[in-house]
Amino acid sequence: MGRRIKNTFRWRLLVIWIAATVLFVGFGTQLSADEHLEPNASDWVQTNGPYGGEILTFYAAPKGVLFAGTEGAGIFRSTDRGNSWTPVNTGLHYEPGEGFTGVPALVQKGEVLYAGTRRTLYASTDGGNTWHRVSNFQAHESISGIVVIGDRIYVGTLNTGVWYSDDDGDSWLQVNNGFGPMSIRELSSIGTTLVAGTKGGVFRKRVDAAELTAINDDFIGHQVDSFAAMEGLLYVGGYIGNKAELFKSNDEGDSWVPITPKEMRHTVEALAVFGATLYAGTYGSGVFRSDDNGDTWTAVNDGLTDRTVSTLLVVNEDTVFAGTLEGGIFRTMDGGDSWVETNTGLTNTTVGGLAVIGKTIYAGMSERFVYSVNGGESWQPAKFSSRPNEYLFSTLSVSGGELYTGAIRFAPRAEGGVVGGVFRLDNESNALVQVIVNRDLTGIQCLEIVGTTFYLGTQRDGIYKWEKDSDPWTTDLGLKGHYITALSVNGENVYAGTDRGEIYRSENAEKSWQLVNSTDMAGSSISGLKWVGSTLYASSWREGVLRSVNGGDSWTPINDGLEDRAVVTMVTVGTELYVGTYGKGVFRWMADKRWWEPVGSLHLHQILSLAGLDGFLYAGTGAGGVYKIQIEK
Numbered sequence: 001m002g003r004r005i006k007n008t009f010r011w012r013l014l015v016i017w018i019a020a021t022v023l024f025v026g027f028g029t030q031l032s033a034d035e036h037l038e039p040n041a042s043d044w045v046q047t048n049g050p051y052g053g054e055i056l057t058f059y060a061a062p063k064g065v066l067f068a069g070t071e072g073a074g075i076f077r078s079t080d081r082g083n084s085w086t087p088v089n090t091g092l093h094y095e096p097g098e099g100f101t102g103v104p105a106l107v108q109k110g111e112v113l114y115a116g117t118r119r120t121l122y123a124s125t126d127g128g129n130t131w132h133r134v135s136n137f138q139a140h141e142s143i144s145g146i147v148v149i150g151d152r153i154y155v156g157t158l159n160t161g162v163w164y165s166d167d168d169g170d171s172w173l174q175v176n177n178g179f180g181p182m183s184i185r186e187l188s189s190i191g192t193t194l195v196a197g198t199k200g201g202v203f204r205k206r207v208d209a210a211e212l213t214a215i216n217d218d219f220i221g222h223q224v225d226s227f228a229a230m231e232g233l234l235y236v237g238g239y240i241g242n243k244a245e246l247f248k249s250n251d252e253g254d255s256w257v258p259i260t261p262k263e264m265r266h267t268v269e270a271l272a273v274f275g276a277t278l279y280a281g282t283y284g285s286g287v288f289r290s291d292d293n294g295d296t297w298t299a300v301n302d303g304l305t306d307r308t309v310s311t312l313l314v315v316n317e318d319t320v321f322a323g324t325l326e327g328g329i330f331r332t333m334d335g336g337d338s339w340v341e342t343n344t345g346l347t348n349t350t351v352g353g354l355a356v357i358g359k360t361i362y363a364g365m366s367e368r369f370v371y372s373v374n375g376g377e378s379w380q381p382a383k384f385s386s387r388p389n390e391y392l393f394s395t396l397s398v399s400g401g402e403l404y405t406g407a408i409r410f411a412p413r414a415e416g417g418v419v420g421g422v423f424r425l426d427n428e429s430n431a432l433v434q435v436i437v438n439r440d441l442t443g444i445q446c447l448e449i450v451g452t453t454f455y456l457g458t459q460r461d462g463i464y465k466w467e468k469d470s471d472p473w474t475t476d477l478g479l480k481g482h483y484i485t486a487l488s489v490n491g492e493n494v495y496a497g498t499d500r501g502e503i504y505r506s507e508n509a510e511k512s513w514q515l516v517n518s519t520d521m522a523g524s525s526i527s528g529l530k531w532v533g534s535t536l537y538a539s540s541w542r543e544g545v546l547r548s549v550n551g552g553d554s555w556t557p558i559n560d561g562l563e564d565r566a567v568v569t570m571v572t573v574g575t576e577l578y579v580g581t582y583g584k585g586v587f588r589w590m591a592d593k594r595w596w597e598p599v600g601s602l603h604l605h606q607i608l609s610l611a612g613l614d615g616f617l618y619a620g621t622g623a624g625g626v627y628k629i630q631i632e633k
Helices: 009-020
Strands: 055-060 066-070 076-080 105-109 111-118 121-124 142-149 152-157 162-167 184-190 195-197 201-205 223-230 233-240 243-249 268-274 277-282 288-292 310-316 320-324 328-334 353-357 360-364 369-372 393-399 401-409 418-426 431-438 443-452 455-459 463-467 473-478 484-490 493-498 503-506 526-532 534-538 545-548 567-573 578-579 585-591 595-598 608-611 616-621 626-630
Touching: 055 105, 055 320, 076 369, 076 484, 076 578, 105 142, 105 484, 105 503, 111 142, 111 369, 142 184, 142 195, 142 201, 184 223, 184 320, 195 268, 233 484, 243 418, 243 493, 353 393, 353 401, 353 616, 369 431, 418 443, 418 567, 418 616, 443 484, 455 484, 463 493, 463 585, 473 626, 484 526, 484 534, 526 578, 534 567
Parallel strands: 223 268, 268 310, 526 567, 567 608
Antiparallel strands: 055 066, 066 076, 105 111, 111 121, 142 152, 152 162, 184 195, 195 201, 223 233, 233 243, 268 277, 277 288, 310 320, 320 328, 353 360, 360 369, 393 401, 401 418, 418 431, 443 455, 455 463, 463 473, 484 493, 493 503, 526 534, 534 545, 567 578, 578 585, 585 595, 608 616, 616 626
């Protein structure tokens, strides 16, 4: 089973990075559960990647066909043992600006393939080519697991517990659990016994029982994330209090003993069994293997560059697939001794940053960077010497032909906890090198570089200025307590936008700030500040775009033609101004007409970043990789 919905600190920071989304909930065009909008990107072309993304679940169908459920790009199918993947989403619910809903559960019953999504239950009778909603399934909410036992199909949900059907989905009944609403995080089976892992313990239902019953009182009130059974033994991964633990039972769950090795420092999100071999996928420490019923464990992570493992699929004694948070799919064909990335065709990546240096375009994701020297036909990873997933990268900036990124590091408490810093991509070694670090910065949100001067906007620590190659920080520019979402420097003046729609100006880069807008964008997070000549443009998540021709002293809304005022990103290409929106694609400002003109039709995902190169405009999207369109001939 795949990773369950989890509000981790890392994910909260990723959400913050791609948007300040708290101010945006509810915006964008919505479709009913029965409506389906097929993506239309006839003039935009999806580049070959970056491949990868978040994998929620796997399913191995008969005849060697593999399926992968993703978070944001729907379902992918492989008919060549995972060497390549093809999207199979026809009929699945689609949201403009959001893409396809997440798919955490896949299973087959007879000739019917079922997919549990963040919204409801779908079925396919043609091997995944087309999907239809199981209209009689009453619980229209997020599905966490599907299990088939005999002629009965069980569906676990995040809010209303377990449902079952004995007539192939024509009618559904709720399991009388006696415990009130239940949040099912893991649904599995041992023979004819149903097992449910919840936020409040482990429950089971034998074939002749009417109710779910608690397996062991010791687990009541504790979170269970993964479950597996082998040779009369049961295994559970989850949290006891605030500590991630792994347990084993040899009496069908009546009693449990902890078997957590000290190297397994993160929660076990996935457990998988083949014969006498047990695999555990963890959310940060990679994959562990046990050949003695869980008594001893060996870390098997060679080649596993993303160690936030969300789901596992064991095909045979040698072949195992691992789905990860951001790196997509990895495969081992030697029982875990070595892993290789197998993501060809699987594009579920969220590209929050794009930057161009010369003829090279860089794409930044939360935990890694890739670059392309051939217009997106292929992407190569940038090297990084630190542990996988140790850093979260938040912003990109280019200066002097070099790429810089703001980042935070999840350091141990003894080292100061969360640490902010800036990295430079060394052109010769293609490796990220840390150039500055500061433990006082809880989150770098934006980075503006002018010559050798760096300006950094943070989540709540205000703005800092740093001169290249100096140590320590030279200037704290103030604005403490403000969430800085955008920066721009013009001569001696620094402009800062906040998550509350405020725009501040500091003359001569001093610590005193003047609020230069009052109610124009109140409550709407500033997403960008850009200069075109002597005009300053400001974009926001709710009020679209404003401009100022007098350095911010007064502002004028310019939204004619802008179909979506939820503007996520803004960029200049030469003297042209472009914006990317949440659900209506990309627009170009026609200054002579004072009108926004749509650039093609790209409504597939949120537009998170834009960049221009060699007459093409590139768009980094949410869960869709990078697209491009020709803007100059």
